[in-house]
Amino acid sequence: MSDLLSLSRQAVADLRGVGPALAARLAQLQIYSIADLLLHLPRSYEDRRSVRPIVSLRAGELALVEGEVLSQRQLSGRRGGMELILRDEGGQLRLRFFHLRPSPWNAPGSRLRVYGEVRAGSALEMLHPEIDKAESALGLRPIYPLVEGLRQDSLRRLMAQALLRLDEDDSHRLDGWSRSAALRYLHQPDADADLALLLQARHPAQLRLIVEELAAQQISLLQHKQQMQQRPAWRLQGDQRLEQALQEQMGFVLTAAQRRVIGEIMHDLGRGQALQRLVQGDVGCGKTAVAACVCAQALQAGWQVALMAPTDLLAEQLYQKLSAWLSPLGYTPAFLSGRTPARARKTLLAELADGSRGLVVGTHALFQADLTFARLGLVIIDEQHRFGVSQRLALRDKAPAAYEAHLLVMTATPIPRTLAMSCYGDLDCSVIDELPPGRRPITTVVMSQNRRPELMQRLRANCQQGRQAYWVCTLIEASEALQAQAAEDCHAELCAALPELRIGLVHGRQSGETKTSVMQAFAAAELDLLVATTVIEVGVDVANATLMIIENPERLGLAQLHQLRGRVGRGRQDSYCVLLYGDPIGARGRQRLALLRQSQDGFFLAEQDLLLRGPGEFFGTRQAGLVQLRLADLQRDAELMSAAQHLATQWLRAAGPQLEACRLLWQGERSRYARA
Numbered sequence: 001m002s003d004l005l006s007l008s009r010q011a012v013a014d015l016r017g018v019g020p021a022l023a024a025r026l027a028q029l030q031i032y033s034i035a036d037l038l039l040h041l042p043r044s045y046e047d048r049r050s051v052r053p054i055v056s057l058r059a060g061e062l063a064l065v066e067g068e069v070l071s072q073r074q075l076s077g078r079r080g081g082m083e084l085i086l087r088d089e090g091g092q093l094r095l096r097f098f099h100l101r102p103s104p105w106n107a108p109g110s111r112l113r114v115y116g117e118v119r120a121g122s123a124l125e126m127l128h129p130e131i132d133k134a135e136s137a138l139g140l141r142p143i144y145p146l147v148e149g150l151r152q153d154s155l156r157r158l159m160a161q162a163l164l165r166l167d168e169d170d171s172h173r174l175d176g177w178s179r180s181a182a183l184r185y186l187h188q189p190d191a192d193a194d195l196a197l198l199l200q201a202r203h204p205a206q207l208r209l210i211v212e213e214l215a216a217q218q219i220s221l222l223q224h225k226q227q228m229q230q231r232p233a234w235r236l237q238g239d240q241r242l243e244q245a246l247q248e249q250m251g252f253v254l255t256a257a258q259r260r261v262i263g264e265i266m267h268d269l270g271r272g273q274a275l276q277r278l279v280q281g282d283v284g285c286g287k288t289a290v291a292a293c294v295c296a297q298a299l300q301a302g303w304q305v306a307l308m309a310p311t312d313l314l315a316e317q318l319y320q321k322l323s324a325w326l327s328p329l330g331y332t333p334a335f336l337s338g339r340t341p342a343r344a345r346k347t348l349l350a351e352l353a354d355g356s357r358g359l360v361v362g363t364h365a366l367f368q369a370d371l372t373f374a375r376l377g378l379v380i381i382d383e384q385h386r387f388g389v390s391q392r393l394a395l396r397d398k399a400p401a402a403y404e405a406h407l408l409v410m411t412a413t414p415i416p417r418t419l420a421m422s423c424y425g426d427l428d429c430s431v432i433d434e435l436p437p438g439r440r441p442i443t444t445v446v447m448s449q450n451r452r453p454e455l456m457q458r459l460r461a462n463c464q465q466g467r468q469a470y471w472v473c474t475l476i477e478a479s480e481a482l483q484a485q486a487a488e489d490c491h492a493e494l495c496a497a498l499p500e501l502r503i504g505l506v507h508g509r510q511s512g513e514t515k516t517s518v519m520q521a522f523a524a525a526e527l528d529l530l531v532a533t534t535v536i537e538v539g540v541d542v543a544n545a546t547l548m549i550i551e552n553p554e555r556l557g558l559a560q561l562h563q564l565r566g567r568v569g570r571g572r573q574d575s576y577c578v579l580l581y582g583d584p585i586g587a588r589g590r591q592r593l594a595l596l597r598q599s600q601d602g603f604f605l606a607e608q609d610l611l612l613r614g615p616g617e618f619f620g621t622r623q624a625g626l627v628q629l630r631l632a633d634l635q636r637d638a639e640l641m642s643a644a645q646h647l648a649t650q651w652l653r654a655a656g657p658q659l660e661a662c663r664l665l666w667q668g669e670r671s672r673y674a675r676a
Contacts, residue, residue: 003169004179005665007162008035015161022154028147035665037162038183039630040155041206042142045198048115049138049191055090059120065093066113066134069106086112093118094125105133115141140189140198159187174647177208201636210632214644215651216666217629219659221425222652228426229273231404234377236269236301242329246296249325250289257434258286262293264430265408269297275378275406278424280414281432282602283566284439287410288318290432291380292325294408299331299358303377307361308395310383312337312512313519313535318382319361321541326359336362336371339512367394375400380408412566413559414606419634421641442548442569444577444597455549455578456497462547463501463528467573469547471531472564474555490551491531498529506532534560536567543571553579553596554589558609561596588612610635630666 002010012034013023031037052063067088075081075096082100086093095114106112113136116129130153144155169180177185182205189198197203201210243262247254254262261279268275281287295305307322309315319335326333334348334357351357355374360366376399399405409427420429447455462469471494473487491505504518504527515535522530523542530536530545534556548568553561561579569575579593595608632640651659 002165003167004035004038004183007038007165008033008665010034010165012037012158015158017154018158022150025147025150029145029150034162034165037158038166038187040144041186041209041631043145044143045189045195046115046141046143047195048132048141051113051138053090054086054088054093054124057091057093057118057124059118059124061118062116063118064113064115064138065126066111067093069108069110069112072102072106072108074102082106084112086114092123094121094123095129096125096127098128106131139191140193140195142187142189163187174208174211175204177205179209179212181205182208201633206631207640210637211640211644211647212662213630213632213666214637214641215647216662218421218425218645218648219651219663222648223663225276225426226652228276228404231274232402233272233274233404233406234301234303235272236266236297236303238266238270238297239300242296242300243293245329246293246325249328250292252289252436254289254293255286255432255434255436257281257432258290261290261430261432264428265290265294266297268428269294269406274404275408276427277407277430278409278411278415278420278427279430279432280411280420282414282435283412283563284570285412285432285435287382287412287432288321291382291408291410292322294378295322295359295380296326296329296331298378298406299326301377302375303358304352304355304373304375305359305378305380306366306373306376306395306398307359307380307382308366309361309363311508311535312339312363313506313515313540314382315361315363316512316516317519317540322359322361331358333359333361336360336365337512338363338365340365367398371398373398376405377403378406378408380410382410383412412563414603416603416607416610419610421645425645438572440569440572440574441600442565442575442577444565444579444600446579446581446593446597449551449580449582452580455580456494458578459529459547459549460498460501463498466544467547468522468525468527468542468545469529470536470545470549470564470567471529472536472548472550473531473533474552487531487533494529494531501528502526503529503531506530506535508533508535534564536564540567541570542567546571546573546575548575548577549580550577551580552582553593554581554585558592558596558605558612559602561592562600562602562605565596565600 010033012018012026012031015034018026026032026037029040031040046062048064050064051066054065054067057063057065065086065088067086070085070087070092073083075083081096081098082102084095084097084106086095100106104110111134113132113134114126114129115132116126119125119127142156142159144152146152146155163184166180166183169178172178185193185205186198186203186209194203198206265275265277265279268277279287279290291307295307298305307318309318315337316335319333322333334351336345336348340348348357348360349371352360353372353374365371379396381395396405396407409424415424459469459471471490473490487505487507491503494501495503504522506515506518518527518530519540521527525544545568548565550556550561550564556564565577568577579596581589581593592612595605599605651662
């Protein structure tokens with residue numbers, strides 16, 4: 001017998017009956033060790049604690065029935081099979097099986113116990129029910145997540161073997177439960193177990209393991225934070241005169257919230273420990289201005305700065321804005337993307353390598369292996385959840401070997417507290433909770449596609465009054481399955497219907513030059529209407545744009561819709577967002593649109609989005625290293641996070657063998673991704 005950590009070093013192939021084929025199927029479930037198998041908990045349970053009289057059965061029920069085989073008949077036809085008639089004291093039930101052959105245990109006169117769904121035919125029947133021997137124990141039967149080719153009974157037999165190897169570990173109990181006792185109970189529940197609690201993942205045995213897993217995740221984050229604080233980083237003392245000069249170039253006064261966040265960042269930069277800070281705020285709160293102020297201070301200190309954005313369009317917008325603000329101060333940014341010409345790229349790489357270029361703004365091209373920095377001191381990542389973890393690591397690792405690069409992470413997608421604690425628990429958090437003065441609320445209207453002609457007239461009137469508008473489509477190419485209007489088709493339709501308007505088109509398949517040219521024309525008011533895909537979700541700032549039309553908004557999450565809506569309302573005129581939904585729309589879609597119409601609070605909408613869609617879909621991607629939990633669910637288990645953090649802090653202070661065992665068991669090598 002071994003503890004669970006020891007079993008994590010024993011291959012599941014060590015179990016009897018696990019050959020190469022079965023091992024490959026288990027690997028699809030991320031089961032490689034015996035510990036992985038034991039941590040593969042049931043997703044549900046079948047209640048086989050009581051045998052039902054046949055006379056009490058109703059169609060549609062799942063039931064356990066026991067009786068005597070009255071008759072046996074081979075079925076004809078392509079599929080073949082067998083039909084049994086089972087009877088008890090009060091009635092009869094027809095059982096039909098595929099590929100079952102006559103044998104002594106199913107011959108007339110034998111006793112069978114079967115479990116399955118009752119169906120209504122000419123008589124009540126069960127189609128291919130599970131068969132138990134009449135003397136087998138009654139109880140709750142675990143139902144595990146499976147892959148094709150793996151059967152429940154096979155997995156149950158393997159689990160029984162694994163449990164025999166698990167020792168009774170009482171060295172660390174939580175709320176009266178040891179880890180081994182909790183696992184044993186969940187794979188083999190007591191006959192009097194509370195099924196409702198088990199199905200809701202609220203049984204004490206489940207909560208004990210969930211809290212430990214969340215604690216293990218927090219341990220990895222907190223350990224990383226401690227390690228980073230022990231590594232040297234360049235110190236930076238701010239220059240008030242430089243900040244004042246930059247504000248003059250910006251042409252506006254920073255809000256109190258922006259100044260507070262800049263102060264928090266500058267305090268961290270002056271400690272000699274690596275900055276690790278997340279800056280979040282609602283749409284239009286001024287994160288770019290905060291980043292510009294920090295960039296200027298870092299550049300004046302002689303550091304190099306890398307600012308990475310997820311798309312060419314957003315990176316180009318940031319580059320243009322920072323160029324306008326920083327170039328007059330003597331700090332001219334460079335731009336690097338996958339579309340940068342080879343000769344210009346070669347020149348820029350040489351400038352970064354010898355330190356003559358201080359600031360580079362770019363996309364994924366920044367983390368490529370042949371790009372080196374002479375003195376990289378600050379990494380800024382905008383909308384960072386769109387990057388893979390290994391990509392963020394690759395950029396931060398370009399700092400000099402003796403120093404750790406400062407890391408500033410920014411997002412315009414407000415992150416719900418539970419998700420922030422889980423994904424970014426090693427980062428200090430700053431919130432810009434104030435919008436610049438003059439920002440007006442946006443009126444949001446929900447409208448059916450049936451009113452499209454009416455909307456066209458409203459659009460024409462808006463543009464003829466000298467204002468501009470966006471029309472956002474969710475796809476580039478038409479799709480019958482999604483019934484979404486393609487951007488190119490929509491552009492052609494609008495050009496034909498509104499010939500007096502100047503209409504541009506932007507989507508992700510265009511070249512960088514084309515997108516930049518169209519966006520510059522729109523910003524210069526040379527276009528009245530911009531038809532676009534969701535590439536304009538972030539970073540686009542045109543004060544004269546007062547109307548946003550979003551087609552098929554029911555296909556998008558609340559956070560993304562809120563981001564798109566934030567492209568308007570940036571000037572002093574009243575602005576509108578029209579959500580043009582397709583018919584028919586489901587109840588969930590209506591709920592999302594109603595929430596968006598009722599609220600312009602990005603943090604509230606983010607919380608609702610998390611409830612509706614879950615953490616992976618909230619970020620629009622299920623990227624590696626972001627949310628990797630075996631048992632816990634960040635929505636369902638939000639109230640357990642505080643207990644998990646408390647437990648993690650306790651174990652870190654104790655620094656005993658339980659600490660590393662817990663981290664290795666639940667996190668393993670995944671903990672290295674915390675550095676990102």
